[in-house]
Amino acid sequence: MQVVDPHIHLWDLKTHHYPWLANPGKSFVGDARELKHDYLINDFLSETGPVQVLKIVHVDANHDPDDPVEETRWLQEIADNEGRGMPDAIVAGADLSAKNADEILAAHAAFRNTRGIRQILNVHSNPLYNYVRRHFMRDAQWRKNFGLLKHYSMSFDLQLYPSQMHEAASLAQEHHEIQFIVNHAGMCVDRDPAEGKAQWRDGMRALAACPNVAVKISGLAMFDHAWTVESFRPHVLETIDVFGCDRSMFASNFPVDRLFASYEALWNAYAFLVKDFSDTEKEALFTSNAERIYRI
Template identity: 75%
Template sequence: MQVVDPHIHLWDLKTHHYPWLANPQTSFVGDARDLKHDYLISDLLREAGEVEVLKVVHVDANHDPADPVEETRWLQGIADGEGRSMPNGIVAYADLSADNAEAVLEAHAGFRNMRGIRQILNVHEKPLYDYVGRHYMREPAWRRNFALLKRHAMSFDMQLYPSQMGDAAALAHEHPETQFIVNHAGMFADRTSPQGYRAWREGMRTLAACENVAVKISGLAMFDHAWTVESFRPYVLETIDTFGCERAMFASNFPVDRLFGSYGALWSAYASIVADATDSEKDALFRRNAERIYRI
């Protein structure tokens, strides 16, 4: 199986600071203590086994927020050296609410493999699921700085919950020339009630109505630690049906999802779920969409 993986994370604890790994905790995502070790391109490719990884996109690994450009500098150095051009695309961190947001974006833009920005947006009424505790998309300063992405032809990776999808769709409509990518199939956290399912489904449809919004089918194991092909199936198929095969792409979220299964098992699950798709649809979901959307 050949794949382009548009959502991986790397870290080197010997040379860089990752606050969440300095004092790892257990959360709904899993036990971060099991991730407190270096994870490099060589580790990913070794774990891939029989899965042939053609290209990868690195998404910010919650590196030291005081120096987000250092992560991009490090990743570009890997790509230019022993990484065999990997990571082929870099999605970096920038705090778009900060006074120095413009300078940070300018610095990121100076690296050849830089493609976009992710700033985690997840807000939830339950402390267990809340990441940032504030609604960035509603803040005037954040919104002003968001407009700077267009200047550098940067995409925006949206990590959010269904309750935030209305705000996100409005933002996408305001910036039709910016490519948006929904992370982790919309992070369907509230899956124990019909209302929660309805909020996810309708929110995803609202986002999919924006032609400049795509989605990554990834991170499902964060909410389904004992996952099976059948437990993944409804979320995968609903997401593909909502966005279509030309705006959806499979991704691993490794090494985070490695807490709940192997790289090969994850990609085999995706392949099993879409076994009856056409060859062209499979090519789009596993390879072509990631290459096109991230320009790699």
């Protein structure tokens, strides 16, 4: 099986600072204490098994917010010297509400593999699921700086919850020239069929109505620790049904999803669920969409 993996993370705890790994604990996504070790390019490649990974996209690993550009510098060095060109694309971290956001974006853009920015936006009424405790999309400075992404030809990886999707859809309509990529199939954390899943479906339709929004089907095991192919089925197939095969792509979210699945098992699950799709559709989902959207 050949894949382009558009969502992986690397970290070097010996040389870099990741606040969330300084004193990790258990959360709804699993036991982060099991992730407190270096995870380098060769560690990742050693776990891919029979899955032939053609290219990868590195998404910011919540690196030190005081020095977000250092992560990009380190990743570009890996791509240039030891990673066989990988990561082929870098989605960097930046706080778009910061006064120096333009300076930070310019510094990221100086590295040839930089393609976009992710700033985690997840706000939830339940403290268990709350990431940032601040509605960035409602912040005037953040929204002003968001427009700078166009100047630097950067995409935006959109990590949020279903309750925030309509607000994000309005943002995507306002910035139709910027490519948005929904992370982790929209993070349907509230799985009550009558409310949580209905809100997810409604929000995903609102986002998919914007032609500049694509989606990564990834991170499903974070919310489904005892997952099966059948428990993945509705989230995979409904996401593809809403966004279409031309705007959907599979991703691993390694090593976070490694807490609950091997690399091979994840990709085999995806492959099984779309086994009846056409060869063209499967190529789009597994390789060509990621290449096109991340320009690699």
